[in-house]
Amino acid sequence: MTLKILFLFLFSIKLIAGTELKNEYYVESEEIRLSSIFPATTNDALLFQITQGRYTKRVQAKELIALLDSYGYKDLESKNEYIQFTKQAPLDFKAIEEELKTLYRQRYKQIKIQSIEIHPRGYLDTLPQEYTLGMQSKSHLKRQGTFYIKTKQSKKIFFDFNINATIDVYFAREDIKRNTELSAINTIKKSIILDKFRAQPLQNVTSGTVQSKQNIKKNTLLTSRDIVELQLVRRGESVSVLLEKDNMSISFSAEALEDGVYEQIIEVQQQNGTKIKIKVTGKNRGEVI
Template identity: 30%
Template structure:
């Protein structure tokens, strides 16, 4: 029973204190609560030379120091721990840029906090610094970007955004080619972590429909929908025929759907079929 309780105590400690790969510091002496702020026992871990802005230490050495002080930590996920001196720079401009870019992409986003950290010591930032982001950065709440200094050298930074985004979800089972509307969708706030594709935060201005059958409660992305074609199969269309500057119109039935400038087949009232080009909503031009 005693061994079981001891094992449980060790496991709880491992869950509570998991060693990370990177830490920032202000003072050269690193204490236990610099690594784990909630730890009750404070003791020295190491002293970093004052002339260094970055220091690397074997994770097992740190784990052994904690063990000697009666505390077990989980160091299995990292081999080395990097300590980087906290840069005395203001990331406000970059945070504003991030907030603006995310808000432009997601009008329904509510940003609670943005953190930016450097991968090395930075004495200063360019006056009008601008970050350079990957084209798919907006699909992740955390990631990496870079900026150029006055000498044209890249400096990489890590960012993390704590936010919620209201995203469209299906509120019932929907069928393929069913029209997207406020009757079969609802906006639902979710934590912004990562998206495999661009989420829908509003119903598109152009009429859209579902690409496939979906269950109720499914998060909707741009891949789930498509713009409704100007001409639908079996719908009546107006056919334009141009002859020596004169335009003649008559009615027919579309035997297939088509987007703008698509070539489709139509069936005339006499049953004969012909090729036509889509030129507008339910309008085609005879070829």
């Protein structure tokens, strides 16, 4: 029995070893306890106290690591020189979390959100009943960042957030040359963790819609920076033009004088030298406007 207890003790020590500490922890009172860092601890203890009238306390990481070591939490690490503890009132943020989820779902059509965590940047003891949620235009490209809620009085309350989610994106299946149509042949769909992107990831590849903006290396994550609308008509090519007039349809060929994408107005030249405007309707097709 003694050996079994010793084994369980050593196993528990191993489980809590080698943890990387966060740069910030949130507490609901002035007391900073062992459970504030390790909620599952069975031997809770008071570590620090936030000064009355204040809402944060910064502790040197090496001081905290040494203190936690004395409680059996070995080999802890920190990327930060200081670790901050912030007092946060026990408010219900579920409605705000749902709005933030909705915003991400609007940006990513095939997103699977596992969890989301938000914290006010300052101390809050109440939440406004009416507000609008806003964030910077590129904040959705990261899994963590800052957003705000704006009250009826135009006051902005800022929050930090961290979202754990996966999204469906597309990668280059092979090296893709500039001005090449993207399709299932040269791209591949994958599910990845939402982390940090340089631009909006491509979430759908439909043949006949987009082409590469520049040369793309194999296994590159495709984003909005890598694509442009597919050129359905190219300068110098022959275009089949449709003219509808007086309940009659006339079709003739003309030379494209410029490139064109779907529904773009371009100029073409007929065989007799006459130049006319057409609207691009398909691959090397258009109609007189």
